[in-house]
Amino acid sequence: AQSVTQLGSHVSVSEGALVLLRCNYSSSVPPYLFWYVQYPNQGLQLLLKYTTGATLVKGINGFEAEFKKSETSFHLTKPSAHMSDAAEYFCAVSDPNAGGTSYGKLTFGQGTILTVHP
Amino acid sequence: GAVVSQHPSWVICKSGTSVKIECRSLDFQATTMFWYRQFPKQSLMLMATSNEGSKATYEQGVEKDKFLINHASLTLSTLTVTSAHPEDSSFYICSARDWTDSYNEQFFGPGTRLTVL
Numbered sequence: 001a002q003s004v005t006q007l008g009s010h011v012s013v014s015e016g017a018l019v020l021l022r023c024n025y026s027s028s029v030p031p032y033l034f035w036y037v038q039y040p041n042q043g044l045q046l047l048l049k050y051t052t053g054a055t056l057v058k059g060i061n062g063f064e065a066e067f068k069k070s071e072t073s074f075h076l077t078k079p080s081a082h083m084s085d086a087a088e089y090f091c092a093v094s095d096p097n098a099g100g101t102s103y104g105k106l107t108f109g110q111g112t113i114l115t116v117h118p
Numbered sequence: 119g120a121v122v123s124q125h126p127s128w129v130i131c132k133s134g135t136s137v138k139i140e141c142r143s144l145d146f147q148a149t150t151m152f153w154y155r156q157f158p159k160q161s162l163m164l165m166a167t168s169n170e171g172s173k174a175t176y177e178q179g180v181e182k183d184k185f186l187i188n189h190a191s192l193t194l195s196t197l198t199v200t201s202a203h204p205e206d207s208s209f210y211i212c213s214a215r216d217w218t219d220s221y222n223e224q225f226f227g228p229g230t231r232l233t234v235l
Contacts, residue, residue, distance in 0.1 A: 032221050032222050036226070041231065043211050043229045044162075044211070044226040049221065090162070094222035106222065106224055108161045111160075
């Protein structure tokens with residue numbers, strides 16, 4: 001079974017500071033990895049994803065994440081935080097080999113709320 | 119592209135009534151849609167997987183007779199909360215997979231806030 005751990009349910013940074021949101025996963029095979037952002041009372045929007053190929057992936061709004069197989073991590077970073085980045089962020093994994101009733105399912109982490117101070 | 123809509127965005131109903139929530143993929147065909155429930159300040163909990171033309175697959179602990187799911191076309195899935203009670207109040211989110219996608223990416227709807235009085 002897969003699992004996702006997001007270290008830190010709340011992260012607070014100053015505007016202009018580095019954003020680092022941590023995600024570690026447990027999986028028997030290299031999974032597909034996703035970061036989603038959720039603004040209050042809205043659905044989830046995909047920031048970026050890793051499936052195959054280059055391990056450093058760039059997403060929207062200046063975010064990027066690096067897949068590190070040896071560390072089973074997929075941390076999300078942004079060099080300079082903006083006030084509009086304040087939201088909740090979810091890391092999710094999917095088993096590329098899953099079949100049957102598990103086909104296509106995502107396993108989510110518990111989420112990290114990012115607060116950006118002026 | 120890859121837009122998913124939900125209707126209604128919010129609904130208030132009386133205890134004992136039924137509520138239907140629609141999830142539509144607007145610009146792609148979705149053979150599979152997912153229904154999630156999200157409690158305040160918590161992550162998404164998968165309720166069921168909806169496959170076009172077949173019965174939904176429910177997660178353990180989810181009452182299939184209470185949460186009726188129908189996926190009658192490649193662009194529409196519905197969730198009906200039957201005989202709703204206050205404990206069913208929650209934020210319900212659907213997502214859809216593009217049948218041409220190989221990487222399990224899900225596109226999410228904006229969610230439906232259900233309040234049962």
